[in-house]
Amino acid sequence: xxxxxxxxxxxxxxxxxxxxxxxxxxxxxxxxxxxxxxxxxxxxxxxxxxxxxxxxxxxxxxxxxxxxxxxxxxxxxxxxxxxxxxxxxxxxxxxxxxxxxxxxxxxxxxxxxxxxxxxxxxxxxxxxxxxxxxxxxxxxxxxxxxxxxxxxxxxxxxxxxxxxxxxxxxxxxxxxxxxxxxxxxxxxxxxxxxxxxxxxxxxxxxxxxxxxxxxxxxxxxxxxxxxxxxxxxxxxxxxxxxxxxxxxxxxxxxxxxxxxxxxxxxxxxxxxxxxxxxxxxxxxxxxxxxxxxxxxxxxxxxxxxxxxxxxxxxxxxxxxxxxxxxxxxxxxxxxxxxxxxxxxxxxxxxxxxxxxxxxxxxxxxxxxxxxxxxxxxxxxxxxxxxxxxxxxxxxxxxxxxxxxxxxxxxxxxxxxxxxxxxxxxxxxxxxxxxxxxxxxxxxxxxxxxxxxxxxxxxxxxxxxxxxxxxxxxxxxxxxxxxxxxxxxxxxxxxxxxxxxxxxxxxxxxxxxxxxxxxxxxxxxxxxxxxxxxxxxxxxxxxxxxxxxxxxxxxxxxxxxxxxxxxxxxxxxxxxxxxxxxx
Amino acid sequence: xxxxxxxxxxxxxxxxxxxxxxxxxxxxxxxxxxxxxxxxxxxxxxxxxxxxxxxxxxxxxxxxxxxxxxxxxxxxxxxxxxxxxxxxxxxxxxxxxxxxxxxxxxxxxxxx
Numbered sequence: 001x002x003x004x005x006x007x008x009x010x011x012x013x014x015x016x017x018x019x020x021x022x023x024x025x026x027x028x029x030x031x032x033x034x035x036x037x038x039x040x041x042x043x044x045x046x047x048x049x050x051x052x053x054x055x056x057x058x059x060x061x062x063x064x065x066x067x068x069x070x071x072x073x074x075x076x077x078x079x080x081x082x083x084x085x086x087x088x089x090x091x092x093x094x095x096x097x098x099x100x101x102x103x104x105x106x107x108x109x110x111x112x113x114x115x116x117x118x119x120x121x122x123x124x125x126x127x128x129x130x131x132x133x134x135x136x137x138x139x140x141x142x143x144x145x146x147x148x149x150x151x152x153x154x155x156x157x158x159x160x161x162x163x164x165x166x167x168x169x170x171x172x173x174x175x176x177x178x179x180x181x182x183x184x185x186x187x188x189x190x191x192x193x194x195x196x197x198x199x200x201x202x203x204x205x206x207x208x209x210x211x212x213x214x215x216x217x218x219x220x221x222x223x224x225x226x227x228x229x230x231x232x233x234x235x236x237x238x239x240x241x242x243x244x245x246x247x248x249x250x251x252x253x254x255x256x257x258x259x260x261x262x263x264x265x266x267x268x269x270x271x272x273x274x275x276x277x278x279x280x281x282x283x284x285x286x287x288x289x290x291x292x293x294x295x296x297x298x299x300x301x302x303x304x305x306x307x308x309x310x311x312x313x314x315x316x317x318x319x320x321x322x323x324x325x326x327x328x329x330x331x332x333x334x335x336x337x338x339x340x341x342x343x344x345x346x347x348x349x350x351x352x353x354x355x356x357x358x359x360x361x362x363x364x365x366x367x368x369x370x371x372x373x374x375x376x377x378x379x380x381x382x383x384x385x386x387x388x389x390x391x392x393x394x395x396x397x398x399x400x401x402x403x404x405x406x407x408x409x410x411x412x413x414x415x416x417x418x419x420x421x422x423x424x425x426x427x428x429x430x431x432x433x434x435x436x437x438x439x440x441x442x443x444x445x446x447x448x449x450x451x452x453x454x455x456x457x458x459x460x461x462x463x464x465x466x467x468x469x470x471x472x473x474x475x476x477x478x479x480x481x482x483x484x485x486x487x488x489x490x491x492x493x494x495x496x497x498x499x500x501x502x503x504x505x506x507x508x509x510x511x512x513x514x515x516x517x518x519x520x521x522x523x524x525x526x527x528x529x530x531x532x533x534x535x536x537x538x539x540x541x542x543x544x545x546x547x548x549x550x551x552x553x554x555x556x557x558x559x560x561x562x563x564x565x566x567x568x569x570x571x572x573x574x575x576x577x578x579x580x581x582x
Numbered sequence: 583x584x585x586x587x588x589x590x591x592x593x594x595x596x597x598x599x600x601x602x603x604x605x606x607x608x609x610x611x612x613x614x615x616x617x618x619x620x621x622x623x624x625x626x627x628x629x630x631x632x633x634x635x636x637x638x639x640x641x642x643x644x645x646x647x648x649x650x651x652x653x654x655x656x657x658x659x660x661x662x663x664x665x666x667x668x669x670x671x672x673x674x675x676x677x678x679x680x681x682x683x684x685x686x687x688x689x690x691x692x693x694x
Contacts (some may be wrong), residue, residue, distance in 0.1 A: 166635070
């Protein structure tokens with residue numbers, strides 16, 4: 001995701017402090033040229049610059065023990081208290097190099113705290129999903145729906161720990177271009193350097209670097225084993241894990257009220273596979289991120305916080321699941337006309353929507369993985385505005401159609417605006433965010449009606465909110481990105497663009513880069529095909545292992561008793577609202 | 583003794599109760615019920631799909647009175663529960679064989 005910024009971070013570090021400390025080095029200039037000219041590959045003719053080890057992520061003494069993985073972060077600059085630690089913390093004894101070490105460590109610390117705290121907010125979005133999905137289902141299925149939203153969190157987490165992280169981020173340091181110039185979380189990420197792909201790349205000496213022309217998956221960090229026993233890797237793992245659980249919990253809404261528990265548990269163990277493969281392609285430096293380098297298409301696939309990677313993928317899995325399951329009993333009458341099966345708790349839906357909107361203030365700005373990246377303020381404002389216009393957009397459509405302002409649809413509208421702004425949030429200006437959110441709010445209403453008339457029963461609107469608007473969010477990057485932000489994104493710096501605009505940020509077609517839009521279209525197409533096919537095949541196969549749908553009797557009675565053994569509302573006699581038609 | 587059962591609109595309950603208290607009724611039992619008569623149900627829209635609500639919520643009041651008081655109570659309910667619109671409800675009057683107060687064992691009119 002936010003890789004370009006790291007290059008900028010290092011650039012500004014080098015330009016600021018380096019002006020003094022490294023005045024005669026060419027590092028700052030090198031950072032603006034395409035990646036092959038990375039500092040580690042400096043030509044032998046120039047005198048080797050004496051860079052701190054955390055700068056190049058290499059040990060100063062090749063024969064000594066490797067500095068990373070570093071479980072306590074001691075090799076990323078110097079942590080020191082004013083009390084003095086024998087390293088020269090008496091102010092007038094500090095040399096410039098000492099100061100630099102402390103500043104670098106501070107920078108990593110700010111980024112650690114930022115990524116962790118925003119990750120906590122994202123984790124809390126699980127509660128939002130639980131409220132929205134449970135509120136939109138009927139009371140007789142409340143415990144089952146809530147339990148799915150609950151157990152997907154530990155199941156997804158363990159899957160991510162066992163194999164997901166390794167597939168998605170195992171070759172992070174080498175993609176899209178080696179060596180990892182994205183190091184806002186410190187040089188410890190250099191241990192994520194094993195993967196598999198097409199076209200292994202070699203360095204100037206002919207040695208294999210671990211990078212690929214077309215990266216496909218990573219292979220480092222299964223079970224978070226000792227090879228990745230690093231403080232920075234843990235931050236990345238945590239942040240990416242809570243993101244994945246967002247994807248994992250989206251299909252539980254679209255498939256609610258009829259999905260058998262056993263089949264759901266299998267799904268919970270599988271979800272990390274499609275998610276992390278596709279995440280590798282876009283965020284892990286894989287072949288879609290490399291579309292800019294390889295094919296000259298903008299900056300490659302750009303998806304800042306995951307409209308496509310997180311929400312689009314979740315929505316497409318939800319679509320496949322809803323199709324394989326079929327509609328709930330009573331959703332369509334004998335003539336095929338759609339019937340309403342009203343959710344049982346609207347205030348719960350609204351509360352969940354607010355929790356999600358709150359969590360999104362971790363989701364989007366946290367995706368810088370750097371509190372030192374001041375673009376976070378724009379990300380927050382854009383997220384806010386798109387959520388507002390999303391809700392208003394849904395209200396407007398309902399009014400135009402002569403309908404009352406259904407609270408559940410307005411909630412869907414706000415979430416749609418949030419989903420859509422997730423990919424472009426760092427690259428667009430507030431006006432762009434307003435338009436993106438408004439379109440999303442309008443789109444979600446038509447989309448909900450569209451899928452219903454097509455016989456796809458989605459009790460909560462997950463396909464429309466996350467799938468349709470996730471794709472819209474990915475496309476909107478290619479339309480509204482202003483070019484102000486994202487210089488060097490995915491390792492792409494085009495001389496022509498720099499001459500034309502002063503810098504080569506991520507730029508949509510309204511601002512002069514059609515190729516970026518084209519790349520976003522390719523990204524969407526790949527996502528649709530890969531996400532839908534993977535999920536459809538999985539649900540069909542898992543149906544053979546244990547049936548995906550509960551029995552008719554169970555569904556009519558409500559899943560709480562037969563499936564969970566616990567009623568959501570044992571003290572109340574529930575009104576069996578739906579007519580028993582088929 | 584008579585049992586008077588009245589099915590009325592829920593929002594009329596307080597008004598009816600107060601009027602009955604004024605004419606000397608000292609106790610009643612109410613039940614939240616659902617049903618339909620000529621009013622039938624009505625349709626609502628949820629996420630763009632129409633659905634019909636067939637059974638509408640009502641309140642059923644049960645009162646026991648001595649025979650001579652029955653018509654006064656029926657009149658009181660008639661006046662206070664009435665809105666003039668369809669769905670106002672119905673009143674049923676039935677004879678009661680015996681009434682027993684559990685605490686004291688009193689029977690008949692004394693137990694009311």
